[in-house]
Amino acid sequence: MVSNFVDGxxxxxxxxxxxxxxxxxxxxxxxxxxxxxxxxxxAGFAGKVVARCDVPNEYSAAIYRWAENLQGLPAxxxxxETEHQISITVKFAAENKxxxxxxxxxxxxxPMAPETILVDMRHFNAVKVDEExxxxxxxxxxxxxxxxxVANPAGLEAVGGGYWGVGVGGWHTGGGYxxxxxxxGMGCDNVLAVRMCLADGSIVVASExxxxxxxxxxxxxxxxxxxxxxxxxxxxxxxxxxLVGMLVYRPDQLSQVLDIxxxxxxxxxxxxxxxxxxxxxxxxxxxxxxAPMVDRTYIAHDQVQVAHGADGMFAVPGAKRKVDGLxxxxxxxxxxxxxxxxxxxxxxxxxxxxxxxxxxxxCHSRDKMASKPSDATAWRARxxxxxxxxxxxxxxxxxxxxxxxxALETAELIGAHHLAxxxxxxRQWGLGRMDPDTQEFTYSYATNRDRLKQVKEEYDxxxxxxxxxxxxxxxxxxxxxxxxN
Numbered sequence: 001m002v003s004n005f006v007d008g009x010x011x012x013x014x015x016x017x018x019x020x021x022x023x024x025x026x027x028x029x030x031x032x033x034x035x036x037x038x039x040x041x042x043a044g045f046a047g048k049v050v051a052r053c054d055v056p057n058e059y060s061a062a063i064y065r066w067a068e069n070l071q072g073l074p075a076x077x078x079x080x081e082t083e084h085q086i087s088i089t090v091k092f093a094a095e096n097k098x099x100x101x102x103x104x105x106x107x108x109x110x111p112m113a114p115e116t117i118l119v120d121m122r123h124f125n126a127v128k129v130d131e132e133x134x135x136x137x138x139x140x141x142x143x144x145x146x147x148x149x150v151a152n153p154a155g156l157e158a159v160g161g162g163y164w165g166v167g168v169g170g171w172h173t174g175g176g177y178x179x180x181x182x183x184x185g186m187g188c189d190n191v192l193a194v195r196m197c198l199a200d201g202s203i204v205v206a207s208e209x210x211x212x213x214x215x216x217x218x219x220x221x222x223x224x225x226x227x228x229x230x231x232x233x234x235x236x237x238x239x240x241x242x243l244v245g246m247l248v249y250r251p252d253q254l255s256q257v258l259d260i261x262x263x264x265x266x267x268x269x270x271x272x273x274x275x276x277x278x279x280x281x282x283x284x285x286x287x288x289x290x291a292p293m294v295d296r297t298y299i300a301h302d303q304v305q306v307a308h309g310a311d312g313m314f315a316v317p318g319a320k321r322k323v324d325g326l327x328x329x330x331x332x333x334x335x336x337x338x339x340x341x342x343x344x345x346x347x348x349x350x351x352x353x354x355x356x357x358x359x360x361x362x363c364h365s366r367d368k369m370a371s372k373p374s375d376a377t378a379w380r381a382r383x384x385x386x387x388x389x390x391x392x393x394x395x396x397x398x399x400x401x402x403x404x405x406x407a408l409e410t411a412e413l414i415g416a417h418h419l420a421x422x423x424x425x426x427r428q429w430g431l432g433r434m435d436p437d438t439q440e441f442t443y444s445y446a447t448n449r450d451r452l453k454q455v456k457e458e459y460d461x462x463x464x465x466x467x468x469x470x471x472x473x474x475x476x477x478x479x480x481x482x483x484x485n
């Protein structure tokens with residue numbers, strides 16, 4: 001038993017630095033990772049394990065994330081190949097007071113403190129298609145490109161991420177906005193069942209029939225209830241070709257662009273699905289009335305090609321340190337967009353290191369996403385809305401705080417417009433600002449927070465599972481476990 005290996009978490013600590021360590025971010029190593037790794041192996045884990053005391057290149061590759069400022073320094077990175085190995089890892093972590101973080105696509109992710117074991121799900125990437133029922137079953141370690149490449153030959157398309165490299169796990173549990181959401185709803189609305197490992201190491205199925213409270217929570221609750229090993233989702237007949245890419249306009253054309261976007265005939269850009277005539281008609285609204293500086297749109301013939309539409313953008317070296325501020329808005333008000341633009345101009349002029357920062361408005365058709373009650377899933381944002389992403393980026397650690405300020409303050413600015421126009425607070429989530437008294441974040445409106453807390457206490461009473469929003473729903477549980485004073 002793991003409990004025979006150490007006398008609690010303190011047995012894994014060392015006061016003195018280990019002279020044999022090859023990679024050392026600090027003078028004194030807080031955790032003896034050699035002991036931790038051996039303890040996990042003694043508990044029965046037979047898969048690959050990378051520790052902080054390994055050679056720098058191997059450890060650096062193991063913790064890599066696209067947003068490098070979100071990497072952290074976990075004690076171990078494990079690569080389970082079976083559900084049993086995940087179960088062993090989870091039980092070991094719980095018994096020794098380690099937090100658990102999960103890596104899927106590697107773009108964003110939960111915080112990784114030194115007392116964290118990172119579970120890399122890359123071996124869980126099998127995809128199966130049931131053409132008769134139009135269902136897809138895929139591993140919790142898949143990226144969306146792997147799903148599309150199997151679904152497309154079967155004549156099906158999934159309500160999935162807009163870029164092939166996005167992981168299915170964080171995307172689904174975070175609600176999931178897709179270019180198909182205006183037609184088929186949020187990604188979490190199309191999840192039919194999951195298999196997952198809970199904090200006690202048990203493997204369960206969650207669906208409308210089995211463990212319904214757990215099923216409710218994982219659909220928008222941000223992955224803080226366990227390790228999802230498999231998703232089963234609804235798929236749909238392939239909708240055919242789509243126009244994708246980018247139209248670029250000058251700053252002085254912003255008002256004209258906003259005028260067009262507020263017309264009722266607007267379609268989703270840069271994704272317009274239909275035949276050649278329909279695509280040409282909708283595109284002309286954005287090119288004939290206002291000539292773009294750059295037209296980089298093209299026809300993608302299937303979902304796989306659509307998912308590779310942003311390859312060029314991701315291939316260009318640039319800022320990989322980022323902070324997101326996210327909010328929903330009731331409409332695309334011109335004065336709101338203009339003020340956000342002015343804020344971006346001022347910010348990037350004063351901090352040139354952060355010129356990669358962006359404000360994105362995703363203007364999906366809203367009725368389908370709003371067709372479910374606000375308490376149908378953990379994802380609460382069901383009123384008709386658009387989705388705004390304020391991303392502050394920086395090139396160096398020296399300007400990280402400016403990137404964070406831009407992201408949070410711009411999201412708050414947009415939320416203030418929503419409040420003034422609708423009389424209701426915007427549904428904001430993301431990094432947020434922490435209340436020093438309650439240790440909870442101010443951004444919480446996008447999730448059904450109170451019920452999530454109840455489910456979290458039942459399924460993960462020690463708050464072992466981390467997530468980007470995990471602190472919102474189990475800060476009191478962390479206090480119980482002794483991790484927060």
